[in-house]
Amino acid sequence: MVCMSPHHGAHDRTAHIVEAERICAAAGETLTPLRQRVLELLIDQPGPAKAYDLLPLIDADKQSKPPTVYRALDFLVRMGLAHRIESLNAFVACDIGACARSTIFLICEKCGAAEEFDAGHALVDLSEAASRDGFSIRRTMIEASGLCAACQRAA
Ligand SMILES: [Zn+2]
Ligand SMILES: [Zn+2]
Missing domain, CATH: 1.10.10.10 (Winged helix-like DNA-binding domain superfamily/Winged helix DNA-binding domain)
Structure with a gap:
């Protein structure tokens, strides 16, 4: 959401x-x-x-x-x-509410838009993979860069 x-x-x-x-x-x-x-x-x-x-x-x-x-x-x-x-x-x-723990941002390299992306399952998978490796993640902040939908259309 x-x-x-x-x-x-x-x-x-x-x-x-x-x-x-x-x-x-x-x-x-x-x-x-x-x-x-x-x-x-x-x-x-x-x-x-x-x-x-x-x-x-x-x-x-x-x-x-x-x-x-x-x-x-x-x-x-x-x-x-x-x-x-x-x-x-x-x-x-924060766009989603209060995500003190983990969130992902999709950042457009062209227009600078930053969309907060609720990729809950990806972060749960990451947490589980890390815990299998003996690491307990407290907080994840992922910044993904690329082109937003509007800039791809304009390209
Ligand atoms: Zn947030
Ligand atoms: Zn853009």
């Missing part, structure tokens, strides 16, 4: 934030106003966003210094509410 639309409506965003608050509360954490603001900005981005792209979008109050924003992003990643795409050094709001 991959959300095919990167553009969430206002109602979707409200539901997303309510769910995020629930996930934080369940983990004994708090979605502070700054953490919520950073998550809202990520939800509103059409694609992966770099931390310094978010900075000017956060209210001009003096509390929004870069380290504060980085800490908020780290928190969202730790909660599974956002993902850090290493190859792009960018962040995206």
Whole structure:
């Protein structure tokens, strides 16, 4: 169940934030106003966003210094509410819900679109194969690069 639309409506965003608050509360954490603001900005981005792209979008109050924003992003990643795409050094709001453990991103080399791909069974197989090898996987983050459907059609 991959959300095919990167553009969430206002109602979707409200539901997303309510769910995020629930996930934080369940983990004994708090979605502070700054953490919520950073998550809202990520939800509103059409694609992966770099931390310094978010900075000017956060209210001009003096509390929004870069380290504060980085800490908020780290928190969202730790909660599974956002993902850090290493190859792009960018962040995206989680599309599926909270996958604190494992996820796969399909990243288009041409247009930069990053689609969160729910390949549950592939990751279960990987986990089982690793455990047969004596390794217990805690978290998997796979970044697959290639061409998205739209860019293949345009080629
Ligand atoms: Zn996710
Ligand atoms: Zn593309």
